[in-house]
Ligand SMILES: NC(=O)C1=CN([C@@H]2O[C@H](COP(=O)(O)OP(=O)(O)OC[C@H]3O[C@@H](n4cnc5c(N)ncnc54)[C@H](OP(=O)(O)O)[C@@H]3O)[C@@H](O)[C@H]2O)C=CC1
């Protein structure tokens with residue numbers, strides 16, 4: 001079994017970007033700038049956004065963090081988005097999800113200028129991705145493609161079972177794996193809550209990608225010998241032995257599944273760091289106007 005080291009792969013990508021930023025700086029060009037909007041104080045969201053901003057600093061990007069209490073109105077948020085759309089200093093921005101219930105998430109996403117939508121969540125970017133046009137790819141699926149590519153994992157003709165169909169991970173992942181080219185050209189099955197006999201499907205899989213948020217959902221008996229297992233799940237579970245009071249758990253019963261498979265991502269240190277790296281890649285592409293000219 002080979003561990004897919006997300007931390008190392010993410011660092012390699014960040015180093016490549018940092019070198020490009022240094023070259024841009026040397027030529028007196030504009031430094032890429034990412035803005036992040038964070039609503040509320042949820043521990044996970046705060047950690048992820050803080051990681052994103054810290055990564056910007058490390059690789060030489062400009063960054064700004066805009067924080068709101070979870071009592072912020074939809075109108076205030078939409079006004080901020082309009083401002084960020086028009087701010088020439090900002091190349092790309094994200095609105096961290098989930099948002100409080102009184103805010104219409106779809107409306108917020110649609111308010112983002114697709115040119116600055118470095119999360120790749122706007123319907124314009126989703127549509128362009130599906131159509132095979134240049135687009136910002138959502139960071140988590142794009143990061144998984146990077147992992148497969150950098151570890152030279154064969155995907156052509158393989159059966160890929162994606163578990164979970166969210167707009168930000170499962171659905172785009174299934175589309176990208178079914179596309180032509182590499183990594184891609186897989187035969188894809190997309191499973192969700194209504195799937196009858198999940199284990200039947202996962203047992204047929206050469207590649208399993210799980211994004212559900214249920215610790216330990218995928219057990220060893222559900223995995224074929226030699227399969228590639230990608231675990232997107234990051235759930236905080238209570239752990240009194242840690243200073244933080246919790247630890248992160250994936251959707252895969254790691255210890256038992258690891259013995260059976262050919263490749264596996266750990267949690268933490270697997271897909272998560274790649275998500276950050278690909279957000280930086282998208283921001284660099286935005287500053288170079290690669291997608292929309
Ligand atoms: N590492 C990273 O970079 C990232 C990690 N995550 C993590 O990934 C996990 C999933 O998040 P996200 O993609 O936003 O998904 P959501 O929480 O939005 O949705 C979960 C999906 O899982 C499906 N599901 C729930 N229970 C089952 C089950 N028993 N069997 C099969 N399918 C099931 C749901 O089906 P249905 O549609 O039928 O309700 C839904 O499609 C979370 O732990 C999240 O923290 C998310 C994004 C990035």
Ligand SMILES: Nc1nc(=O)c2c([nH]1)NC[C@@H]1CN(c3ccc(C(=O)N[C@@H](CCC(=O)O)C(=O)O)cc3)C=[N+]21
Pocket residue numbers: 047048051094095096097098119139140234248267268269270271272273275276
């Ligand atoms: N607009 C928006 N864009 C997102 O990309 C987005 C989002 N909203 N909402 C929530 C999910 C989740 N997500 C993660 C990012 C990094 C890690 C990550 O770096 N994880 C580390 C551990 C971090 C820790 O210590 O908690 C790891 O797995 O090694 C995890 C999860 C992005 N998401």
